[in-house]
Structure formats: C-alpha cells, structure tokens
Amino acid sequence: MRRIGVLTSGGDSPGMNAAIRAVVRCGIETGMEVYGISRGYEGLIDGEIRQMGFRDVSDILHRGGTVIKSARSERFKTEEGQIKAMNMLETFGIEGLVVIGGDGSLTGGLELSQRGIKVMGLPGTIDNDLGYTDFTIGFDTAVSTVLDAITKLRDTSSAHERTTVIEVMGRNCGDIALFAGLAGGAQAIFVPEVEEDINEVCKKIVISANDGKQHSIVIRAEGYRMSSQEIVDAIARMTGRETKLVVLSYLQRGGSPTMHDRMLATRTAAKAVELLAEDSTSKAIGIVDNTIVAYDLEEALQQKRVLDMDMYNLIGVLGK
Numbered sequence: 001m002r003r004i005g006v007l008t009s010g011g012d013s014p015g016m017n018a019a020i021r022a023v024v025r026c027g028i029e030t031g032m033e034v035y036g037i038s039r040g041y042e043g044l045i046d047g048e049i050r051q052m053g054f055r056d057v058s059d060i061l062h063r064g065g066t067v068i069k070s071a072r073s074e075r076f077k078t079e080e081g082q083i084k085a086m087n088m089l090e091t092f093g094i095e096g097l098v099v100i101g102g103d104g105s106l107t108g109g110l111e112l113s114q115r116g117i118k119v120m121g122l123p124g125t126i127d128n129d130l131g132y133t134d135f136t137i138g139f140d141t142a143v144s145t146v147l148d149a150i151t152k153l154r155d156t157s158s159a160h161e162r163t164t165v166i167e168v169m170g171r172n173c174g175d176i177a178l179f180a181g182l183a184g185g186a187q188a189i190f191v192p193e194v195e196e197d198i199n200e201v202c203k204k205i206v207i208s209a210n211d212g213k214q215h216s217i218v219i220r221a222e223g224y225r226m227s228s229q230e231i232v233d234a235i236a237r238m239t240g241r242e243t244k245l246v247v248l249s250y251l252q253r254g255g256s257p258t259m260h261d262r263m264l265a266t267r268t269a270a271k272a273v274e275l276l277a278e279d280s281t282s283k284a285i286g287i288v289d290n291t292i293v294a295y296d297l298e299e300a301l302q303q304k305r306v307l308d309m310d311m312y313n314l315i316g317v318l319g320k
C-alpha cells in the first residue's frame with residue numbers, strides 16, 4: 001500500500017493528536033505517503049485532504065483536540081455522501097484509511113470498507129462505549145478531569161455541608177461516571193445501564209450525614225433517565241440538605257492526554273499502519289488486558305459494552 005489517509009470524527013478526545021502523529025510517522029517510516037483528511041467525513045466528501053510530513057505532527061503529542069479537526073457529518077450517512085467520499089479517496093489515490101473516532105465513526109468506516117477500501121478503526125472517544133476494547137483513547141484523561149473536579153468540589157461541599165450532584169458525559173455509557181465515582185469516592189452514581197432507587201440514595205445521604213459525613217458527591221451520567229435537575233430537586237427535598245448541581249460538560253473533552261491515553265493512541269496507531277502495510281482486511285484496533293488487539297471491524301462493532309456491576313456495587317459499599 002502506497003498511500004493512506006487519516007481522519008478524526010465525532011466528539012474529539014484527548015489523545016487523538018498522539019494517534020495522528022503515530023499514523024503519520026509510522027506510515028512515512030514504512031514508505032507510505034500519509035494524507036490528513038480535515039473535519040472527518042465532511043472533509044472527506046469535500047476533498048479537504050493534504051499530504052502530511054514528519055514535521056507536520058511535531059509538538060502535538062501532548063495536546064488535546066485534533067489538529068485535523070473533527071466533525072459530525074449528516075451527509076456521510078446517506079448513500080450519496082458515501083459514494084462522494086469513495087470517489088474522493090479514488091481521486092487522491094488513497095488505498096487505506098485510518099478512522100479515529102467512536103462507535104458512529106467506526107460504523108461509518110465499516111460502510112466505506114464494504115465499498116472496497118481498507119479501514120483501520122481506532123477507538124477515539126471519551127465515552128469508553130465500545131464493547132471490543134477495554135479502553136478508548138481519551139477516556140482516562142476525561143476521568144482524570146472529573147476526578148480533579150471532584151477533589152475541588154469536595155472541599156467546598158464539606159465547608160458548607162452540602163450535597164453536590166456532578167453531571168458527566170458519556171452519552172449512553174456510564175463508564176465515566178463509574179470510574180470517576182469509584183476513584184473519587186462518590187456516594188452514588190446514576191448511569192443509563194442501571195435503574196437507581198432515588199429514595200435509597202437519599203436515605204443513605206441522611207444516614208451518613210448524621211454519622212458525621214461532611215460532604216456528599218453524587219454523579220449522574222448525562223444519559224440517565226432522570227435529568228440532573230430532577231435529581232438535585234429530589235435530593236434537596238428528601239434529605240433537607242442544600243444540594244448543588246455542577247455540569248462538567250466540554251471540560252471533559254479537553255486537556256493534555258494522560259500517559260495512558262498517549263500510549264493507547266500511539267500503540268493502536270502503530271498497529272493500524274502495520275496492518276495496512278500488510279494489506280490486511282479492515283480491523284477495529286483496541287486494547288484487551290494491556291495487549292493491543294485487532295478484530296474484524298464488523299464483528300468488533302457488534303460487541304456491546306456491558307457495565308462492570310462489581311465496580312458499580314463497590315461504590316455502594318464504600319460510599320457511605
């Protein structure tokens with residue numbers, strides 16, 4: 001394979017730049033020409049494509065965001081859009097494509113793969129919502145950001161003996177709430193995968209407050225069926241404690257990637273280039289038990305993520 005492309009798509013995530021850097025540099029080292037495609041599938045359809053050199057990816061390893069920009073593309077979801085995208089790949093002579101993005105982006109990659117181009121999918125999303133990999137690129141950094149917020153919110157929560165409800169991202173996946181909740185000592189978490197009993201949560205908050213607990217941190221993943229405000233109002237009413245809401249929102253998507261995200265990005269990207277050089281069939285690349293894995297793209301996307309109930313239950317045991 002002589003010429004490959006790389007794009008980032010969907011919500012950006014810390015570590016995408018590290019992945020782009022490794023694709024470009026490993027590709028060049030393998031004797032390929034590497035083309036950066038701007039704005040995900042939108043840019044592919046519009047031909048926003050340019051060759052990238054070794055120095056074009058200098059000084060980006062440690063930066064959040066993505067130097068080639070990311071986008072969501074409604075046009076690409078149509079057959080017409082996908083045909084235009086394929087035509088553009090042909091125009092530029094691109095024979096293999098590295099797609100860095102979440103579930104939707106990799107599903108888009110599968111569509112292209114079924115139209116005849118080799119696609120390597122890298123799990124680039126803070127959500128950790130892909131079933132085939134233990135971790136996605138950006139998740140570790142996002143959870144670290146949430147932990148930093150929890151540490152600060154604990155201080156003020158203790159000072160005023162308040163309950164703080166923190167809303168985190170994750171669309172339909174509760175992993176950010178789960179990991180931040182366990183590592184940050186939350187009293188309860190509300191995640192889309194589990195129906196939580198608000199009465200029990202409130203009872204627990206009252207009992208622990210009467211037992212001398214100063215602060216109370218509750219985390220709600222954005223996809224939970226009750227809104228954050230409904231949870232805040234219910235806790236305030238049922239516990240009699242002042243309850244505040246903090247929505248972390250896009251703060252979770254930015255920042256310098258952690259060591260784990262840089263390593264995951266770099267190792268999966270290197271694997272993607274290696275597979276393209278071998279002219280392998282399309283794959284989804286990830287990490288399982290700290291080993292880089294590459295599965296058939298279609299089969300990988302069929303694996304649904306399951307919430308770790310042991311971790312979930314541990315929050316209940318420890319957060320009293």
Ligand code: ADP
Pocket residue numbers: 009010011041071072073074076077101102103104105106107108109111125
């Ligand atoms: P993420 O990749 O982070 O999950 P999205 O679900 O928004 O984010 O998907 C990003 C983009 O991937 C979409 O805007 C669209 O261009 C493309 N995409 C998503 N789902 C599909 C699909 N079923 N078929 C083709 N393209 C898709």
Ligand code: F6P
Pocket residue numbers: 010011102125126127169170171222253
């Ligand atoms: O998929 C990443 C993510 O940050 C989700 O956690 C969140 O629901 C969504 O993207 C927000 O998307 P947008 O950037 O379009 O507002």
